[in-house]
Amino acid sequence: xxxxxxxxxxxxxxxxAIKCQFPSQGISxxxxxxxxxxxxxxxxxAGLDRPVSGDIVFNxxxxxxAEKTISPQQRRVGFVFQDSRLFPHLDVxxxxxxxxxxxxxxxxxxxxxxxxxxxxxxxxxRANKLSAGQQQRVAIxxxxxAQPQLLLLDEPMAALDDGNKQLLIRQLKIHSEKYTLxxxxxxxxxxxxxxxxxxxxxxxxxxxxxxxxxxxxxxxYLQHQVEVIAADDKRHQISLAxxxxxxxxxxxxxxxxxxxxxx
Amino acid sequence: xxxxxxALLLTLKLALLTTIILLTIGPFIAWWLAKSTSRIRPxxxxxxxxxxxxxPTVLGFYLLIAFSPxxxxxQWWQSISGSTLAFSxxxxxxxxxxxxxxxxxxxxxxxxxxxxxxxxxxxxxxxxSQWSKIRHIIVPMTKRSFMLAAVMGFAHTLGEFGVVLMIGxxxxxxxxxxxxxxxxxxxxxxxxxxxxxxxGLLVSSLVMLIVIYSVxxxxxxx
Numbered sequence: 001x002x003x004x005x006x007x008x009x010x011x012x013x014x015x016x017a018i019k020c021q022f023p024s025q026g027i028s029x030x031x032x033x034x035x036x037x038x039x040x041x042x043x044x045x046a047g048l049d050r051p052v053s054g055d056i057v058f059n060x061x062x063x064x065x066a067e068k069t070i071s072p073q074q075r076r077v078g079f080v081f082q083d084s085r086l087f088p089h090l091d092v093x094x095x096x097x098x099x100x101x102x103x104x105x106x107x108x109x110x111x112x113x114x115x116x117x118x119x120x121x122x123x124x125x126r127a128n129k130l131s132a133g134q135q136q137r138v139a140i141x142x143x144x145x146a147q148p149q150l151l152l153l154d155e156p157m158a159a160l161d162d163g164n165k166q167l168l169i170r171q172l173k174i175h176s177e178k179y180t181l182x183x184x185x186x187x188x189x190x191x192x193x194x195x196x197x198x199x200x201x202x203x204x205x206x207x208x209x210x211x212x213x214x215x216x217x218x219x220x221y222l223q224h225q226v227e228v229i230a231a232d233d234k235r236h237q238i239s240l241a242x243x244x245x246x247x248x249x250x251x252x253x254x255x256x257x258x259x260x261x262x263x
Numbered sequence: 264x265x266x267x268x269x270a271l272l273l274t275l276k277l278a279l280l281t282t283i284i285l286l287t288i289g290p291f292i293a294w295w296l297a298k299s300t301s302r303i304r305p306x307x308x309x310x311x312x313x314x315x316x317x318x319p320t321v322l323g324f325y326l327l328i329a330f331s332p333x334x335x336x337x338q339w340w341q342s343i344s345g346s347t348l349a350f351s352x353x354x355x356x357x358x359x360x361x362x363x364x365x366x367x368x369x370x371x372x373x374x375x376x377x378x379x380x381x382x383x384x385x386x387x388x389x390x391x392s393q394w395s396k397i398r399h400i401i402v403p404m405t406k407r408s409f410m411l412a413a414v415m416g417f418a419h420t421l422g423e424f425g426v427v428l429m430i431g432x433x434x435x436x437x438x439x440x441x442x443x444x445x446x447x448x449x450x451x452x453x454x455x456x457x458x459x460x461x462x463g464l465l466v467s468s469l470v471m472l473i474v475i476y477s478v479x480x481x482x483x484x485x
Contacts, residue, residue: 046387048384072384073390078389085381098399103390146388146389
């Protein structure tokens with residue numbers, strides 16, 4: 001029981017090959033620097049884009065292969081976009097009801113779900129009148145109501161304040177367990193992932209991927225990250241915070257001129 | 264009924280039918296033009312826009328030839344209906360549809376381009392059928408473009424002259440539209456009647472445009 005991807009896909013001008021497997025329960029994360037193709041990967045899973053070649057298989061159901069492509073509708077993959085994408089001409093209730101009508105054998109209690117995600121007071125407002133954070137919460141409820149068999153979330157908390165983030169993290173966890181709904185969560189915020197996700201797919205600069213236990217993998221990865229302190233375009237200079245070990249490594253490998261160390 | 268009144272009713276009937284037919288086929292053409300990345304798209308885009316720049320008489324001339332029983336479209340029509348297309352209301356209707364096509368397709372195309380893909384992709388992931396997407400998203404979100412297309416198509420057909428003159432001639436109750444009637448009166452130096460028709464067309468066109476633009480402005484503010 002899992003989501004298996006063995007695909008080649010286009011990312012800008014490059015071809016990227018990826019092979020990975022997500023468990024079909026709990027919340028998994030995709031993490032990596034921006035521009036590495038996290039969103040592209042989600043779009044391929046949802047069926048919004050097609051890989052160049054390969055296979056996408058979910059619980060033995062072939063979603064994409066050389067022979068066939070299954071439409072997003074048939075995949076029943078929910079997608080919470082970075083920019084929420086509510087239907088702006090409708091009020092919140094209509095947004096939710098349209099999604100609810102798509103569910104196969106509705107089981108959700110709309111009132112309860114709206115309460116859980118703190119949007120019960122917003123139902124009569126037009127979608128385009130909401131704040132970014134409110135829109136995102138409505139978008140999550142909307143995608144849940146359509147009863148997906150897998151929910152993809154593309155940096156859903158970028159527009160939220162800390163209080164709302166905590167509420168959302170708690171609710172996502174609860175709902176993933178309660179409805180045994182697997183989720184894939186894209187973020188470049190390590191602490192969100194740490195709180196929310198058990199598994200992690202790490203996309204690296206060199207094109208490699210690593211899959212493993214979320215917090216362990218994050219710890220390992222972040223140790224090797226370098227923090228940029230300042231950048232000076234005119235003098236072509238950047239300042240980095242390096243550990244002594246990183247400094248030795250850079251000194252050895254890099255062709256750049258490395259001057260003083262900031263302690 | 265006076266000839267002018269007959270011409271008025273005929274013009275309204277022609278404009279109404281043309282608008283209905285164009286609102287039926289126009290959205291499909293506009294959708295393809297808005298979404299296609301095909302290399303042949305510019306060709307069809309140009310074809311749709313052609314009536315905007317072509318003298319109506321040129322369009323009318325070729326339609327007249329196509330409608331004649333000596334050529335295939337005319338022959339085909341004669342074999343199924345028993346009459347000729349040229350100098351008939353049906354012929355006029357076909358001419359009007361081609362003549363007003365860009366006025367309906369272009370606003371719709373612009374609307375569909377502005378609509379973009381975002382909400383539609385969201386609908387895909389929610390499991391919407393094609394029909395649900397059209398009904399709940401595409402049409403409501405491009406409502407203004409549909410209204411503009413309808414008014415433009417209607418108003419433009421009201422003022423049709425050159426094409427009608429070529430393919431319809433001047434048969435009262437069949438092909439004599441208001442603009443032709445006006446021309447007749449002027450030729451006969453009946454300026455009083457000419458004034459009535461000209462002023463009527465001027466005012467009604469202006470009113471239609473003012474109404475549609477104020478509706479669009481009001482919707483801007485929601």
